[in-house]
Amino acid sequence: MTHTVAVGEFEGPLGILLDLVERGRLEVTAISVAEITENYLGRIKQLGPSSPEALSEFLQLGARLLYIKSLALLPQPASEEQTEELRQLNLELEEYSRLQAAARELARRGSLRSWHRTATDTLPPQELPLPKIELSQLAEAFTRALKRLEPERSVGVIQHHVSLETVSHRIREHLGRGSFDLQSLLDNCHDRLEAIVTFLALLELIREGAAQVTQANQFAPINVEPAGA
Amino acid sequence: MPELDLTARLQAVLFVATEPLSTERLAEATGASAKDTLAALAQLEVQLASTGLRLGELDGKYRLITAPEAADTIRRFLREEANSDLSRPALETLAIVAYRGPLTKSAIEAVRGVASDTMLRNLLSRGLITEVGKSSEPGRPVLYSISQTFLQHFGLTSLRDLPPIPEVATEA
């Protein structure tokens, strides 16, 4: 099953999710997180390196969905926590959907417009009071304006890119050498973003049946091993 | 020369003003009380109803503007195109600020689920939104609200003309 989701420029992950949910194709718990992620990452690639924020925002939502999904996958009946998380996400989707409708209403008003007057009235110079400013203030104001024009220092540039494919490939390599501790995999991530992508990639591998995880008891280290090992 | 009533003098002042004026400023300019000024403004609004002008109001500040119904005529005169210049994400952001404002950047981003710095800078530079103060939250982030320019852009005389927010239920 492949979802082709068109994502407009700067359109957020909620937009995609809303689109999917509204079309009634799936419930929040039924979303294949990996699929949407790949879809979105493909789109981000098209946008070029200019949208690291969009990428991280999407991954945050992805992580949330994963969490909800993990709660759903647990053997015990739906926990209070899961119900609350789902309720919260549905509230957010409702609010987003309502404001989208409001935006469409505004767009429909596109042909209406009001103008203010632009002609300007003034008095003869001799009737006008003189400005209470000093020449030095004028120079200062101009300096201030020029300063603002200076190019901003680029901050928060993402140093490296992580793609689902790369991470997935890396995990397969690990698996080729036998089992390993999940923590060691996450410890090698440069930042939270990479950790989330790694986690997503691992889940996808488990879904594909390429990997399996075991845990001796609660809070014990989680062991990742090749499926069928 | 016959005296003009307060309503007429207010209209004349609003005509030459370069920006929206508060009731206090209008009262000061006409030498009337705040109460009389408000009453005369209400009368002006009624008088203008069938004319080509309207009394625009936002946050208690008034400005004379053209009737939204005259938009086509004025576009032809100014040789301007219809508003098609706002992208979908821009309209979405404006709707959030209009219906949920004043609010901070992070509150806007919480609804949109996407970083909105560039979008906000763009809307600010076009004068469609304005900074209206600081939130009391930690870090005192800037609060954004829609502007008089926003109202005019969509042919709204005041916030009262803003259509009620549609109640769309998400079918999950």
Next chain:
Amino acid sequence: MPELDLTARLQAVLFVATEPLSTERLAEATGASAKDTLAALAQLEVQLASTGLRLGELDGKYRLITAPEAADTIRRFLREEANSDLSRPALETLAIVAYRGPLTKSAIEAVRGVASDTMLRNLLSRGLITEVGKSSEPGRPVLYSISQTFLQHFGLTSLRDLPPIPEVATEA
């Protein structure tokens, strides 16, 4: 939305116009015949009689003006406006016109990063800047420069006498 009559649409066009308009130009904008336009202008004149505005006519060209009876109120208002302190953005705009003028509105906005028409109208109304012609750019936008009054007030003979701008410190 109800249609506006020709009189109302003419009023709206006259309101946004920056110069007096001929009957032909008004007929073109409203799509009415010259005869209907003239009749509607006569009606507009009657409608405006008790308001704060009048229909001014000179050499067959029309514009909206304030009622002569409001002259005192308007003069006092404009003087008070000119006497009020310049806001920080207004001072900045004035400085840009002083150091970089003559220049167009869009050139000013490129430096300031925000819509500046209200600011420019404010400075024009105060008599601190003036329109000094049109740029050769497409659309022939208006060029703004510092006024003679401004130069005289500061005892400057030319803009070359403005204080030099200190080197802008470059941050590493």
